[in-house]
Amino acid sequence: MKNFNLHIIIFGAFSLLMGCGSGVDVASSEESSKADLKHNYQKPGAPIEMTYKVLTQAAQAGDEVEIEVSFDSPVKSTISTKLNPLKNMSLVNDKTSWQSHVAKSGEFESLPNLKLKAQADGLYYVTLVASIEVDGNVQSKPFVIPIKVGKGNVNLESSGEIIVDESGNKLIVHKAEKGE
Numbered sequence: 077m078k079n080f081n082l083h084i085i086i087f088g089a090f091s092l093l094m095g096c097g098s099g100v101d102v103a104s105s106e107e108s109s110k111a112d113l114k115h116n117y118q119k120p121g122a123p124i125e126m127t128y129k130v131l132t133q134a135a136q137a138g139d140e141v142e143i144e145v146s147f148d149s150p151v152k153s154t155i156s157t158k159l160n161p162l163k164n165m166s167l168v169n170d171k172t173s174w175q176s177h178v179a180k181s182g183e184f185e186s187l188p189n190l191k192l193k194a195q196a197d198g199l200y201y202v203t204l205v206a207s208i209e210v211d212g213n214v215q216s217k218p219f220v221i222p223i224k225v226g227k228g229n230v231n232l233e234s235s236g237e238i239i240v241d242e243s244g245n246k247l248i249v250h251k252a253e254k255g256e
Contacts, residue, residue, distance in 0.1 A: 122215035124149045124206045135225045137197050140168055143190040152178045153209050160203040166193045197226025
């Protein structure tokens, strides 16, 4: 029993000594960890902004739709832009990717206007993905431009199943798709 009590006392003293010495290290490592988190945090996507203007008004099926697109970024590096494949629209331009360089004025060069054709009335989405190099890393950000063709109302149909959760909120559940 004496031997057991001696072990408890030695273990307690050893724990106190170890605890006192490591408390300072833990606090300093927590502070450095918080500093690292603040330093490494950033918004998702690249620091790029896009502005666009649909130049063709009241487009009908078969009409050419012209879109003016420009990009800006606080990072003065070349912006690479790629047009994602179009669904139910055809591209009149023959290029699907562009480079927007920084001009001597500090502004980005304009992209050539996009020219598209839709064969039927409806709501279409043109997706552009812009990329820029920031501190040696390439960052990308997608942008979507909605285009309405025709005079009729656009009926938006959900591609998923609408369910109601236990709180009464409506949710849309989509089937999972395997990525490429």
